[in-house]
Amino acid sequence: MQPTLRRAGGFALVGTVAVAAPVLERAAFAPFAAVALLAAFVITDGPLFDVFARPADRREGRLNGLAGFALAAAGLAILATEIGLPVGLFAAAVLVLAYGNLGKRLVAETSDNPFLGVAGFAAGGSAAGVGGQAAVASLTSSPVLLARFAFLAVAGTLVAALFREMLFERDDPVVMLSTGLLLWLFDGLATGVGTVEVAAGLAITVALGYTSYALGTASVAGMLSGVLLGLLVVVFGGFGWFAVLITFFAIGALSTKFRYDDKKRRGIAEENEGARGTGNVLGNAAVALACVLCFAASGSLPIDGTLFQYAFAGSMAAALSDTLSSELGGLYDNPRLITTLERVPPGTDGGVTWQGEVFGLAGAAVVASVALGLLPGVSTLGGAAVAAGGVVGMTVDSVLGATVEGPGFGNEAVNFAATLVGAAVSALAALVVLTAS
Incomplete structure (x- = not known):
């Protein structure tokens, strides 16, 4: 057995102690605190040290990795017993990481394919997350809600996998x-999670993730970001919301790949063969994610939830409008700087072509049409509000590109600002329409 697999198995065994939290009650933190103390000050060599030691631990002669893992679990245990974090979510947060790492290491024994590694993490973490919640429910005589447990376990596993891709093993x-904290948020918002929504959300988003990676339209981290976003949109918003989201991702991805070699020769191609990373995904979709979470919480907010629906669609319209404007408009000659209309070389930030503007208008219209057809309560004027948000967001993106984009304010920040403006314009326009009617 490889040392990394043996170590992952050891961490998984330590993490399994979390399911005893209902029995230990306020002392649930104690086993993990004891492990942390032993790892930091007592176990400095010998068989146990060899099982848990990472390369950095061997250099320092101390099991810092195990100590940090155990202290984090102890902290979550205190949140569960003293602050109100549901005990099942405490167990899930510990187990999805511990068994997710074990699943990834098991895959690594036979393959170094990064997608398969993430799939192993997702399978191990999700299964352990469901099992941990079910075990806690049994120990506390609570109902076993498999659909809810599955949603929270998979969402938690995707969050953990995404952070693991972005950070380091020592983190x-x-x-x-x-x-754990994000699961607490998702649990509070998931008041009406149904079996159909969860099953469909899981099936759709897994298919989306595999397709995006197989076609090279997203990196592993970008794929995880998109899959997590898709799952949350389906569960908290619905299938109409997901249709709006996938319209952006599908058409945007195809436009990025369209005539990629020509774009590369012109110096305007996306890096990494057009595969979108986490920064690109979140730059375009962070506002949409905030909108769907606010929609899920709208019953506790003094704002009509319908406005978040328009804001969501407006942000996606802005994202697709800008993507088509740059990816397709950049293939044409003689771009002009949007602020001065002087001619600039292709690929210049803030440079636009009339063809790109037309493609951008078309992108906004496509998202508006999907919203009109599939989002409940969106009227013709409401669709126009979505399209307006998309066009204004695209224009703001170009203006920011011509004026402030640079090392301190990168492309992802510009995309975020443009989608935020698109969301605000659509929501305000919809408010006027709704008030007038």
């Missing part, structure tokens, strides 16, 4: 704590 404590 497991940050991953665990972040996963």
Whole structure:
């Protein structure tokens, strides 16, 4: 057995102690605190040290990795017993990371394919997350809600996998704590999670993730970001919301790949063969994610949830409008700077072509049409509000590109600002329409 697999198995065994939290009650933190103390000050050599030691631990002569893991679990245990974090979510957060890492290491024994590694993490973490919640429910005589447990386990696993791709192995404590806190948020919003929505959300988003990676339209981290976003949109928003989201991702990805070699010769091609990373995905979709979470919480907010629906669609219209404007418009000659209309070389930030503007208008219209047809309560004027948000967001993106984009304000920040403006314009326009009617 490889040392990395043996170590992952050891961490998984330590993490399994989390399911005893209902029995230990307020002392649930104690086993993990004891492990942390032993790892930091007692176990400095011998068989146990060899099982848990990472390369950095061997250099320092101390099991810092195990100590950090155990301290993070102890912290979550205190949140569960003293602050109100559901005990099942505490167990899930610990287990999805521990068994996710084990699943990834098991795959690594036979393959170094990064997608298969992430799939192993997702399978191991999701299964352990469901099992941990079910075990806690049994120990507390609570109902076993498999659909809800599955949603939370998979969402937590995707969060953990994404953070693990972005961070380092030594950052497991940050991953665990972040996963636990986000699961707490998702649990509070998932008041009406149904079996159909969860099953469909899982099936659709897994298919989306595999397709995006297989076609080279997203990196592993970008794929995880998209899959997590898709799952949350289906569960918290619905299938109409997902249709709007996938319209952007599908058409945007195809436009990025369209005549890629020509774009490369012109110096305007996306890096990494057009595969979108986490920064690109979140730059375009962070506002949409905020909108769907606010929609899920709208019952507790003094704002009509319908406005978040328009804001969501407006942000996606802006994202697709800008993507088509740059990816397709950049194939044409004689771009002009949007602020001065002087001619600039292709690929210049803020440079636009009339063809690109037309493609951008078409992108906004496509998203508006999908919203009109599939989002409940969106009227013809509401569709126009979505399209307007898309066009304004595209224009703002170009203006920011011509004026402030640079090392301190990169492309992802510009995309975020443009989608935020698109969301605001659509929501305000919809408010006027709804008020007038």
